[in-house]
Every structure is written in C-alpha cells, then in structure tokens.
Amino acid sequence: MSNITIKDIAKLCGVGVSTVSRALNNHPDINPETKARIMQVIRETGFIPNDSARYLKRSEMNNIALLVKGISNPFFFGMIRIMEEYIQKKDYTTILRHVGTDEDEVAVAMSLVIERRLKGIVFLGGAFTHDPKVLAKLGVPYIFSTIGNVANLTGKSVKVANIAVDDTQAACMAIDYLISLGHTRIGFIGEGIGIPSVGRLRYDGYRRALEKNHLPYDSALVAEINEGTEHYTMPNGYKGASVLMDRCPDMTAVFCIADVIAMGACRALADHGKKIPEDVSVIGFDGIESGDYFIPRLTSVKQPVEEMSEETIRLLFEMIEEKKAPQNIIVPAKLLIRDSTAPRRNGQTTV
Numbered sequence: 127m128s129n130i131t132i133k134d135i136a137k138l139c140g141v142g143v144s145t146v147s148r149a150l151n152n153h154p155d156i157n158p159e160t161k162a163r164i165m166q167v168i169r170e171t172g173f174i175p176n177d178s179a180r181y182l183k184r185s186e187m188n189n190i191a192l193l194v195k196g197i198s199n200p201f202f203f204g205m206i207r208i209m210e211e212y213i214q215k216k217d218y219t220t221i222l223r224h225v226g227t228d229e230d231e232v233a234v235a236m237s238l239v240i241e242r243r244l245k246g247i248v249f250l251g252g253a254f255t256h257d258p259k260v261l262a263k264l265g266v267p268y269i270f271s272t273i274g275n276v277a278n279l280t281g282k283s284v285k286v287a288n289i290a291v292d293d294t295q296a297a298c299m300a301i302d303y304l305i306s307l308g309h310t311r312i313g314f315i316g317e318g319i320g321i322p323s324v325g326r327l328r329y330d331g332y333r334r335a336l337e338k339n340h341l342p343y344d345s346a347l348v349a350e351i352n353e354g355t356e357h358y359t360m361p362n363g364y365k366g367a368s369v370l371m372d373r374c375p376d377m378t379a380v381f382c383i384a385d386v387i388a389m390g391a392c393r394a395l396a397d398h399g400k401k402i403p404e405d406v407s408v409i410g411f412d413g414i415e416s417g418d419y420f421i422p423r424l425t426s427v428k429q430p431v432e433e434m435s436e437e438t439i440r441l442l443f444e445m446i447e448e449k450k451a452p453q454n455i456i457v458p459a460k461l462l463i464r465d466s467t468a469p470r471r472n473g474q475t476t477v
Contacts, residue, residue: 130173138171139164152237165233172263188218189242190442193235195225195252199358199386201412201429202250205271208435209248216443218245225252227357232256232264239264246442253323254279261286267445267452271438272324272429275456279322287445287452289438293324296427296459297331297381298338300409303461304379305339308470309407312336313380315366315387317351317358328383328411346373351387363390371398378406378470385410385417385426392420392466403468413462422465430457 136143141160148156149164167173190213194202210220221242225231235247247268254276261268269287270276276288304312314332318325329348336343349366351357363382370377371394380395382388388410392402400406402422410417413428434457444450 130171132173135164135167135171135173138167150237150240152234152241162230162233165230165236169233169236169260169263187243188216189221189244190218191221191223191235191238191242191244191247192250193223193225193231193238193247194250195227195229195231196250196356196358197224198356199251199384199412200414200416201272201384201386201431204415204431205250205435205438208432209439212436212439212443227354232260235264235268239266246446248438248442249273251324253318253321255322258286267442269438269442269445269452271434274322274324274327275454277454278327285452287441287454289434289441289455289457290324291429291434291459292456293327294331294334297328297383297411298335299331299459299461300381300411300427301332301335302339303463304381304407304409304467305335305341307379307407307467309379310341310470311344311347311374311377311379312341313347313349313367313370313374313377314382315349315351315363315370315380315391316383317362319348319350325383332381344374347377358384358386360386360390360393363387363392364394365390367391367394368398371395371400379408379467380406381409381411383411385412385414385424388424388426388466389417389420392422392424403466404471407467407470409467417462418464420466425464425467426462427459428462429459433457 132143132146136146146164149161213220225234231249231252238244244266246266249270252273254273271289274290274293316325316329319329349369351362382391388408392408395406402408410424410426413426417424417426437455
C-alpha cells in the first residue's frame, strides 16, 4: 500500500482527515481510543505522508529522538546528558520524549518519524513486546538501551540493536550476596514480572539464586508494582515494602529492581520500626549517584552508565552512517557494597 494517502487512512478508520492529522501531531484534542486505532492502521499500512504539501515544504533535519519510558527513574538522567552531548557534537538535534507506562513507544516513534524527519531513535527503558515487522516500518536506525537482553526476553534471535547488562545474572549476584550474609527470608519488589521486561529478568535472577542455594520460593515475599503511570518511584517502593512487612514480618532482607524503589522501601521499613541494616538489609539496582548520599548509603547493582550511554549513541550513529549492522551488546554490572546491607543477626528467623 505504498500509494496510500491520508484520505485513505481516514476512510479505513472511519474518521475525517483532520482527525488523522490530530493523531499524527499528537494533539490532545482527540479521543485516546480513536488515536490508538489510527496509529494502528498507520503502522499496518506503513503510511508515510510524503505526498502532503506540508511535509514536502519541510526541510530535511538532523534529528535524533530519545524515547524514555520510566523518566521518573533518576538512572536515566545521566544517560540522557551523555547522549545529548554526543548528538550535539555530531551537529544533530535531540528530541526528548517521555513515553507513559500505558503508551506504545513504537507508535510514538512512528509519529515522530513522520513529524520530525528523524535520522535515528534510542528507546530507553520499557519492555520488549514489539513485532520486528512493525519496527521495520520505522524506516530509520533504532536501538534499544537498558531494556534487557532482547534474546533472553524473547527466547529468539531477534536482529535489533540492543545494549544492556545481563539483568538476570546481576540480580542473581545481588541475592547470592544476601544469602552469603546469612539471609534466607529475602523480599523482592519489582514490576513487569509477567511481560518481557528488565523487571522480569531481575525477578528471574531472584528465583535462580534461591533455587541454586536450595532456598524455597515464597510468593508472599514478592511485591509487584502495578499502580500509577510511573512505576519507578519512591512511593511505589514504600508501598511495596509496606506490603512485604505486613505479609512477612520475619523478612530480613529485600532486593529492589531500582535504587529509587529501594529508597522508598527504606522509608517504609523505618516507619515499621526496622533499622537498616541491623534488622533488614536492602539492595537496589542501578548504582545512581544519590545512593552514595542516602542514609544509609545504598548497596546496589551498578550499571555502567557512561559506557552504556556512549556505546548506545556511538552504535546508533554507525548504523545511520551505514558503518555497522545492529548488534546485541552486553556490558558487565558490578555490586557496590555500601552501608544498607549487613549479616543476619543471631536470633533472626531462618528457614
């Protein structure tokens, strides 16, 4: 359907041309369900409105889009800064777009490709639930960063550019460390357990560590975040830890899939009369700078922010310049042992 026009899209959707235009422009004055239906038809048809005079008049621009799902997570702040600096040095322009939890980042990307004549796209955060055929319709180089190892998420050899740590191995390393300290009642606070996401990969690492150390899995020790438009927040960490303390007051350690969640969890534990790490040890994930200034300093699985950011944007530009094909790059994480973890005290419950 290469000759399809905006009028054809409108006819297929049963709406007017102006409604399609509002969907393309991400205009707030449109029913969300109608917009979703229009964007679905656009993806299915591969429609690019090159025949529109408005687009023909628009000059070619060197735009790179950074689409961030989970922008409330401070971990992304440093990555965005590094990428913006690199993009600027290349004499390109950065388009930063926050993608809501309930939004389809590929649909958002498609709109930006059409509206802003993108040269490349970086997807930061989120899950990998995308059809490669739909991704191919973007028509520009793209790369997924920090969403986890796509091969592990899908169980298939998917040819997309991807940079991440081995989230499962990294989470397993954190739980192994807690177990080495004598902890056996270890809580987990995460999100996205049921979908292809870093949350599921880190949950898998939690389960793997328990299994290899011959500890029983207890679903009561797992709190999944599924409320609100942003999951990676301190309030969600607070709620998760409160749930775990109510269910399992004998819990002596908790692993959180992000530092910002761990910080909220620490506040909840303190409000439940627990001292950290004397009563409950806490480990986060990301290794953000503020963890070193938190009280107590937060033990965390550190992702190499600078290396991941530089590798992400470098590979994207090499794909734009047709110097390299998409690659799946896994970078090492390491455990930062600070003050929020300690050996289990004598007298605390064990299994």
